[in-house]
Amino acid sequence: xxxxxxxxxxxxxxxxxxxxxxxxxxxxxxxxxxxxxxxxxxxxxxxxxxxxxxxxxxxxxxxxxxxxxxxxxxxxxxxxxxxxxxxxxxxxxxxxxxxxxxxxxxxxxxxxxxxxxxxxxxxxxxxxxxxxxxxxxxxxxxxxxxxxxxxxxxxxxxxxxxxxxxxxxxxxxxxxxxxxxxxxxxxxxxxxxxxxxxxxxxxxxxxxxxxxxxxxxxxxxxxxxxxxxxxxxxxxxxxxxxxxxxxxxxxxxxxxxxxxxxxxxxxxxxxxxxxxxxxxxxxxxxxxxxxxxxxxxxxxxxxxxxxxxxxxxxxxxxxxxxxxxxxxxxxxxxxxxxxxxxxxxxxxxxxxxxxxxxxxxxxxxxxxxxxxxxxxxxxxxxxxxxxxxxxxxxxxxxxxxxxxxxxxxxxxxxxxxxxxxxxxxxxxxxxxxxxxxxxxxxxxxxxxxxxxxxxxxxxxxxxxxxxxxxxxxxxxxxxxxxxxxxxxxxxxxxxxxxxxxxxxxxxxxxxxxxxxxxxxxxxxxxxxxxxxxxxxxxxxxxxxxxxxxxxxxxxxxxxxxxxxxxxxxxxxxxxxxxxxxxxxxxxxxxxxxxxxxxxxxxxxxxxxxxxxxxxxxxxxxxxxxxxxxxxxxxxxxxxxxxxxxxxxxxxxxxxxxxxxxxxxxxxxxxxxxxxxxxxxxxxxxxxxxxxxxx
Ligand code: IVH
Numbered sequence: 046x047x048x049x050x051x052x053x054x055x056x057x058x059x060x061x062x063x064x065x066x067x068x069x070x071x072x073x074x075x076x077x078x079x080x081x082x083x084x085x086x087x088x089x090x091x092x093x094x095x096x097x098x099x100x101x102x103x104x105x106x107x108x109x110x111x112x113x114x115x116x117x118x119x120x121x122x123x124x125x126x127x128x129x130x131x132x133x134x135x136x137x138x139x140x141x142x143x144x145x146x147x148x149x150x151x152x153x154x155x156x157x158x159x160x161x162x163x164x165x166x167x168x169x170x171x172x173x174x175x176x177x178x179x180x181x182x183x184x185x186x187x188x189x190x191x192x193x194x195x196x197x198x199x200x201x202x203x204x205x206x207x208x209x210x211x212x213x214x215x216x217x218x219x220x221x222x223x224x225x226x227x228x229x230x231x232x233x234x235x236x237x238x239x240x241x242x243x244x245x246x247x248x249x250x251x252x253x254x255x256x257x258x259x260x261x262x263x264x265x266x267x268x269x270x271x272x273x274x275x276x277x278x279x280x281x282x283x284x285x286x287x288x289x290x291x292x293x294x295x296x297x298x299x300x301x302x303x304x305x306x307x308x309x310x311x312x313x314x315x316x317x318x319x320x321x322x323x324x325x326x327x328x329x330x331x332x333x334x335x336x337x338x339x340x341x342x343x344x345x346x347x348x349x350x351x352x353x354x355x356x357x358x359x360x361x362x363x364x365x366x367x368x369x370x371x372x373x374x375x376x377x378x379x380x381x382x383x384x385x386x387x388x389x390x391x392x393x394x395x396x397x398x399x400x401x402x403x404x405x406x407x408x409x410x411x412x413x414x415x416x417x418x419x420x421x422x423x424x425x426x427x428x429x430x431x432x433x434x435x436x437x438x439x440x441x442x443x444x445x446x447x448x449x450x451x452x453x454x455x456x457x458x459x460x461x462x463x464x465x466x467x468x469x470x471x472x473x474x475x476x477x478x479x480x481x482x483x484x485x486x487x488x489x490x491x492x493x494x495x496x497x498x499x500x501x502x503x504x505x506x507x508x509x510x511x512x513x514x515x516x517x518x519x520x521x522x523x524x525x526x527x528x529x530x531x532x533x534x535x536x537x538x539x540x541x542x543x544x545x546x547x548x549x550x551x552x553x554x555x556x557x558x559x560x561x562x563x564x565x566x567x568x569x570x571x572x573x574x575x576x577x578x579x580x581x582x583x584x585x586x587x588x589x590x591x592x593x594x595x596x597x598x599x600x601x602x603x604x605x606x607x608x609x610x611x612x613x614x615x616x617x618x619x620x621x622x623x624x625x626x627x628x629x630x631x632x633x634x635x636x637x638x639x640x641x642x643x644x645x646x647x648x649x650x651x652x653x654x655x656x657x658x659x660x661x662x663x664x665x666x667x668x669x670x671x672x673x674x675x676x677x678x679x680x681x682x683x684x685x686x687x688x689x690x691x692x693x694x695x696x697x698x699x700x701x702x703x704x705x706x707x708x709x710x711x712x713x714x715x716x717x718x719x720x721x722x723x724x725x726x727x728x729x730x731x732x733x734x735x736x737x738x739x
Pocket of ligand 1: 128129130131161162163164165166167168233285347365366369371
């Protein structure tokens with residue numbers, strides 16, 4: 046059945062509209078609504094239509110441009126040459142098609158491939174300028190922006206430790222690059238998964254919505270106007286292009302990466318040189334196997350024609366080079382049905398909707414629940430009981446619903462339910478204790494205000510015991526449930542009066558674990574003012590604020606007695622935070638709790654020089670030779686930051702730090718799925734933010 050010219054024109058226009066919208070979401074808002082694969086499918090559909098109807102092609106079509114527009118707020122700077130995108134292949138066939146085209150176009154020129162990991166971050170252009178003494182200095186860092194014009198984020202880029210601020214004359218000489226006025230390096234900025242988790246934990250504690258994935262978190266971070274915050278987030282940058290005066294500067298990609306390494310840039314070590322599709326597929330398989338243990342996210346492999354001469358022959362399409370392709374992993378997403386929307390109660394009493402899903406396999410695990418964050422998110426997505434939804438697993442363990450999708454024509458599995466006619470509404474009473482919930486004017490979240498609500502108590506205890514807070518190992522969900530249900534614990538302070546006979550009375554609690562728990566509880570009395578402040582669960586007081594308060598006031602008494610103005614005199618403490626602190630300490634129950642904790646012997650003063658808590662609770666295993674630190678130095682620095690160093694790798698190991706010629710420990714780490722990092726990552730972790738309280 047043929048379509049009329051008018052219909053085709055309308056179809057083209059609507060695809061263009063959609064693509065523009067999604068580009069805006071992706072590039073400007075850092076909040077994509079559809080997956081890359083869906084975006085590409087739409088782009089392909091538009092391209093195909095325009096190819097079939099060249100008379101309808103217009104210069105402003107998204108097929109003719111690179112991307113969306115840069116966000117407001119930073120100076121716009123034109124790129125030395127456009128920062129293009131990559132075409133994608135999703136199957137071995139598509140890769141083989143591309144390989145065939147490359148060979149056709151290359152003619153007699155050599156075709157070998159340089160394959161690298163496709164890091165899931167955002168691209169960055171770094172400009173270096175020669176100094177009179179022959180060194181080259183970082184003068185500008187630009188985001189990709191719309192590909193033609195980027196945003197100047199130099200101040201933020203300077204805080205990224207893997208970006209050299211200076212490249213010495215000596216290094217330039219060794220690389221054969223002396224005497225140049227300058228050069229440019231392009232690469233990918235990523236947020237390591239560990240930093241991402243830490244950032245989201247902190248955001249959650251401060252009552253903020255978590256970032257959706259490390260890529261968004263990295264993009265958002267790079268665009269914050271506060272370099273201090275960027276420094277805390279520990280971004281990382283991997284270089285992949287070297288340009289001189291806007292031209293690719295090496296004989297080929299392999300040579301460029303070697304030169305970049307010589308110059309001191311971080312280059313991803315997982316790369317290969319090969320000639321055939323078979324070899325590429327084997328590399329892809331190896332990379333996919335490594336994926337779960339990598340400390341950062343990747344979404345595929347980038348294959349580049351190695352020789353520059355061949356690249357030049359192949360040239361470019363509008364938005365991507367013909368000499369490179371991204372082979373994307375199958376998306377870690379799946380479609381399933383929402384069976385129920387449960388509402389959980391957090392320690393602050395905040396109600397959070399959670400979708401209970403028909404179990405669906407995504408990327409090797411079965412997903413049964415997904416967070417919906419808050420009522421606004423539910424409304425934005427339009428999710429209701431019975432909705433079919435797209436679920437994605439990002440860098441975080443908690444899967445997310447990205448959109449509502451039409452009911453599949455043949456839904457797999459059983460227990461399909463009929464979609465509710467009613468949109469979802471947050472309950473007006475606490476689902477656990479039944480107390481009427483409250484919602485502050487202008488706020489999204491609603492709260493159970495009953496401070497005795499069992500759900501709130503259980504969550505408060507779990508939070509109090511958390512590793513980053515009072516660090517009471519062994520006080521997990523099951524035990525908390527037992528302690529609260531039995532009435533042994535009705536308040537945080539009751540933890541400190543627990544006895545051995547009481548604990549062993551509980552089901553499945555042995556004498557050994559009970560003793561260990563009591564010891565942990567006893568030890569936590571010394572956690573110090575910052576941790577205790579966090580542990581009390583004052584709204585908006587996360588780690589950073591607690592540290593600042595402890596540093597400024599020195600004791601719990603002083604903080605409790607401080608006026609809102611005095612609190613606001615502390616750097617970074619605004620009216621919202623200070624009001625919340627005042628409200629907390631004005632409450633008689635809280636006053637009684639603090640007094641009881643004091644009487645029980647909990648430390649309520651800040652030490653002059655508090656030990657950095659950055660690595661507390663983490664165990665490291667060192668293997669191989671590091672570029673700058675000796676093993677002994679590495680060990681000392683980890684221990685000084687509160688971490689432990691062990692001799693052998695086990696499931697309890699947090700990180701294996703691997704250097705050159707790492708041996709069996711590295712293999713063991715990979716086998717157990719323990720994260721492997723290098724010295725640079727270790728140094729980044731150690732680079733505390735001057736957090737010692739005074
Ligand atoms: S080459 C014109 N190499 O993927 C060449 N890109 O989907 C494009 N990316 O915008 C860049 N890892 O942000 C290249 N090893 C790698 C990459 C990589 C990640 C990103 C980059 C690019 C996007 C295209």
